[in-house]
Amino acid sequence: MPYELHYWPTIQGRGEFVRLALEAAGVPYVDVARGDAKAMQHYLRDDAVQRPPFAPPFLVDGKRVIGQSAAILLYLGPRLGLVGKAEADQVWTHQIQLTLADLVTEVHDSHHPVASSLYYEGQKPEAKRRAQDLLKNRVPKFLAWFEAILQRNPRNAGRAVPHLVGGKLSYADLSLFQLVEGLRYAFPKAAARASKKAPLVLALHAGVQRNRRIAAYLASERRIPFNEQGIFRRYPELDG
Amino acid sequence: MPYELHYWPTIQGRGEFVRLALEAAGVPYVDVARGDAKAMQHYLRDDAVQRPPFAPPFLVDGKRVIGQSAAILLYLGPRLGLVGKAEADQVWTHQIQLTLADLVTEVHDSHHPVASSLYYEGQKPEAKRRAQDLLKNRVPKFLAWFEAILQRNPRNAGRAVPHLVGGKLSYADLSLFQLVEGLRYAFPKAAARASKKAPLVLALHAGVQRNRRIAAYLASERRIPFNEQGIFRRYPELDG
DSSP: OOEEEEOOTTOOTTHHHHHHHHHHHTOOEEEGGGTOTTHHHHHHHOTTOSSOOSSSOEEEETTEEEESHHHHHHHHHHHHTOSOSSHHHHHHHHHHHHHHHHHHHHHHHHHOSSOTTSOGGGGHHHHHHHHHHIIIIIHHHHHHHHHHHHHHOGGGTTOSSOOSSTTSOOHHHHHHHHHHHHHHHHOHHHHHHHHTTOHHHHHHHHHHHHSHHHHHHHTSTTSOOOOTTSSSOOOGGGOO | OOEEEEOOTTOOTTHHHHHHHHHHHTOOEEEGGGTOTTHHHHHHHOTTOSSOOSSSOEEEETTEEEESHHHHHHHHHHHHTOSOSSHHHHHHHHHHHHHHHHHHHHHHHHHOSSOTTSOGGGGHHHHHHHHHHIIIIIHHHHHHHHHHHHHHOGGGTTOSSOOSSTTSOOHHHHHHHHHHHHHHHHOHHHHHHHHTTOHHHHHHHHHHHHSHHHHHHHTSTTSOOOOTTSSSOOOGGGOO
């Protein structure tokens, strides 16, 4: 049985971190909600599901149902060959993923600082203040950390394409690629400014983009374009 | 060598989820910053640390340095006997922990919806709007999910003290205890209202509170009292 990914069919959102891992591994999977929008509801609402996810994205692998994008990647990593075999590498890769997920939440909250249940238009002044702090303080701080761990990874010495953990592509690399993509889409000016101090992050991004399977995926219809319903939204008034 | 926990010495914060696990297991550990406030800085700032955490809390176990509270619990869980042995149980426990951590972030942001770097006093109107949504929509939704998974855990049938996963105490149970403690401290009115629909969550909370080691910990000076520098803050104007 192929893996089933359940996620909103019209946005990249948090599902994209899982899609990129499945695509990079070249395994068969079904992006269920793009064919059948109701299937997701069974897992979210049906009392018969013993271990229901709190929210999409979630993965169905046979009888297993796994929610939380970082937990999905923790589960898939060894199965897809997208994480090292040593426990220390697995925990470190996961730690990086969780840190990256924290920034993703902060990016989301920059256009929804008051409530996810309200429209952006109902929280614009608050969004402006939050985005200012995000771009001035938070994004540079996170990028500096990613740059530092790329610098300190001894396996990156003398290599054109650096990796976050060891000498091989991991799901954390794919997620960092997606983060850079998203920041560039949402905040072109601020992202350009911030990336100047993160050359290794940019080199990693370029390396992932050239990966044969990822390049094919990005050029396909399976890649949903960025839009203003997702996490990374282009609202020029927020790009300080 | 005992485990070293590095976290801010004056608040419970995210470090508390780790403290509770160490305390429940009865293993020796050092809460480093309460004796030596500078030791933390080495791991955060020194270029010689190959895998630095982004922020506290972090655990030092010999040569390993592990950040992100959920990743620390993922690592400690099997070592402390606070998670099942089956992979499915370990991933499910972690998924619960990550979902709980999402709510913890939302609680934090209810008093800091604009920026962590600003004082609460500089974002009070925004905090009021966000807290309203948190207490009306988000806390009830999360508590309903915890209640549902407690109901659906077949091992809880006929037991006075339910568990989130299987029939044994896990680190997720300890974290849910702490979440209830925090909500009661920060929002006594809203927490009382919301708990009425979550009797199993309350029974779990009461069970953890009676755990011999946890009871001893809570009565000791090692338990830092809640205060208005932590995640759960009592600002009566936010308790709608």
